[in-house]
Amino acid sequence: MSLLRVRRSAALLAALPLLLSLPFAGCASRTSCAVPAGACVGRATVEPLNLSDAKAAVHAYLDSGAYDRELAAAAAEARAWIERRADARRPGERLAVVLDIDETVLSNVAHIVEQDFGYVPAVWDAWVDRAEAPAIEPMRELYAAARARGVAILFLTGRKAPRDRAGTVENLRRAGMGEYEALRFAEAGDAHLRTSAARKAAARAAWEAEGWTIIANIGDQDSDLAGGHAERAFKLPNPLYRIP
Numbered sequence: 036m037s038l039l040r041v042r043r044s045a046a047l048l049a050a051l052p053l054l055l056s057l058p059f060a061g062c063a064s065r066t067s068c069a070v071p072a073g074a075c076v077g078r079a080t081v082e083p084l085n086l087s088d089a090k091a092a093v094h095a096y097l098d099s100g101a102y103d104r105e106l107a108a109a110a111a112e113a114r115a116w117i118e119r120r121a122d123a124r125r126p127g128e129r130l131a132v133v134l135d136i137d138e139t140v141l142s143n144v145a146h147i148v149e150q151d152f153g154y155v156p157a158v159w160d161a162w163v164d165r166a167e168a169p170a171i172e173p174m175r176e177l178y179a180a181a182r183a184r185g186v187a188i189l190f191l192t193g194r195k196a197p198r199d200r201a202g203t204v205e206n207l208r209r210a211g212m213g214e215y216e217a218l219r220f221a222e223a224g225d226a227h228l229r230t231s232a233a234r235k236a237a238a239r240a241a242w243e244a245e246g247w248t249i250i251a252n253i254g255d256q257d258s259d260l261a262g263g264h265a266e267r268a269f270k271l272p273n274p275l276y277r278i279p
């Protein structure tokens with residue numbers, strides 16, 4: 036059965052939820068099948084990206100230098116805006132830049148690759164405590180350029196307080212980014228905000244209410260940038276994980 040015919044089969048489409056719930060053990064291969072005819076073909080149409088292929092693609096993206104180039108390009112664009120905007124500061128404005136931390140100013144890429152892209156909470160916690168994540172250099176330079184123009188740095192991270200506070204403070208210091216106006220973690224009191232996007236938007240709104248003009252918001256996740264409360268938002272690449 037061709038892919039096109041599968042797509043045209045309303046009955047098969049209606050059965051997809053059931054087919055997806057069946058164990059793969061029912062199929063010796065895509066063409067030899069213990070479940071009803073067409074089921075394996077139908078299943079093949081929804082088979083997700085193979086994990087080994089996905090890992091290979093990420094390795095290629097990292098190893099080719101494309102990741103570093105795209106990071107540097109995004110950071111350069113953000114830095115140029117920050118410098119232009121700071122130079123056009125209006126009297127009385129308290130300018131600030133909101134920066135995410137992981138994969139925005141600190142790189143965990145080597146650690147995550149070393150874990151074969153796995154995430155084990157205890158291993159991650161130990162990594163945070165070692166405070167060894169290197170700076171993402173173009174972003175450290177952006178941080179320095181902003182501060183040189185009197186633009187405040189407001190860090191807004193998904194790392195958790197109190198657990199991650201000491202390791203994060205030390206890591207930022209070692210990475211040359213130990214001076215900032217605020218460092219806000221995810222805390223127990225944020226539990227009513229169900230997503231990172233909602234928590235971060237609320238934090239930026241609170242900073243605005245305190246009188247900060249957030250001229251740039253920079254992060255590696257769409258959820259870092261959703262919800263406004265910044266004059267401009269800049270998205271850095273991250274092929275490793277996604278946070279809603």
Ligand SMILES: [Mg+2]
Pocket residue numbers: 135136137138139254255256
């Ligand atoms: Mg991040």
